[in-house]
Amino acid sequence: MSAQYGIGDFSKKTNTTVRTLHYYDEIGLLKPAFLSDGGRRYYTDAEIVKLQKIVTLKYLGYSLEEIQEIIHEKDWNLKQSIQFQRGEMIKKKQQIEQMIRTLDHALTIIEDNQTIDATIFISLINSIQMENEHREFLKELIPEITINEIYNIPEEKHKQLSKRTANLFTNLKEAYGQEPSSTSVQHLIDELWQILNDLYPDTKSLIETLMEKDEELTQQLDDSPVLFPSAFNAGEEKWVGQALEIYFKKMGLILDEND
Incomplete structure (x- = not known):
């Protein structure tokens, strides 16, 4: 079973502010794995991997809107995308x-x-x-x-x-x-x-x-x-x-x- 992290722990583990995680959730860029009955956000290792992709693409200069499209694409033409971004x-x-x-x-x-x-x-x-x-x-x-x-x-x-x-x-x-x-x-x-x-x-x-x-x-x-x-x-x-x-x-x- 994958480890589960409350938003506070996830924030510390990934060096990402809680406010940023809330925003990513709001725009559908990075949603928590599940919500507790009380509405608390919980994340798993899968979200860590996804967040690493987001951070990397941001570093390469992609906008959040572009990242949103890329991470949801099944067939991402990586070379073409990187060449364009360069x-x-x-x-x-x-x-x-x-x-x-x-x-x-x-x-x-x-x-x-x-x-x-x-x-x-x-x-x-x-x-x-x-x-x-x-x-x-x-x-x-x-x-x-x-x-x-x-x-x-x-x-x-x-x-x-x-x-x-x-x-x-x-x-x-x-x-x-x-x-x-x-x-x-x-x-x-x-x-x-x-x-x-x-x-x-x-x-x-x-x-x-x-x-x-x-x-x-x-x-x-x-x-x-x-x-x-x-x-x-x-x-x-x-x-x-x-x-x-x-x-x-x-x-x-x-x-x-x-x-």
Whole structure:
């Protein structure tokens, strides 16, 4: 005759809380072998084996709903199930690694400043969080080899560029309202140009390519309003645009065909 354990003893023997055993009973995942006339739960060695299966499957990342299906299946395709679960765990691992990478960038950005404008912070973190989506977006506009050159840079360099960009955007916001053609504002735009060139040395050719596809680019941006959140409000964007136009004209880049 198999040994019988009250729920307290079973809890201690299996290192499982009574509350968890109650819950497993409620959802039909692990029911006691029988109930006494007074309604007390009793378990046997068979339930220990079943609980070991549940614990193992939980460790492998299966949800309770999935475990419920698996332990009641007569013909469980173990290999197929484990292969699928491994794939799901790899996805989660990649998501966690991406989150850690994003947090590393966030810490670098605020390294010298305990506070930062929320719109600047969000726009820069978005560039890390949505990197794959940004790559897909750019495939419609520029060659894939160019996209790879832009994104495949050392991680430390990428973090430092994010930090420089955050500082520059902060300075631009502080300069908002000054004459766009002023030396101080144009100096800030030159800093932006240097950052872009550090990211991609042939920035001028890239901008010329994007200017040729201005209508297509504008349409795609309109269709994806949350893909590239701006670090500036509408007034600041217009002002920065004016300053960029002045800077680009000096370089022979004309943003507006009517000028």
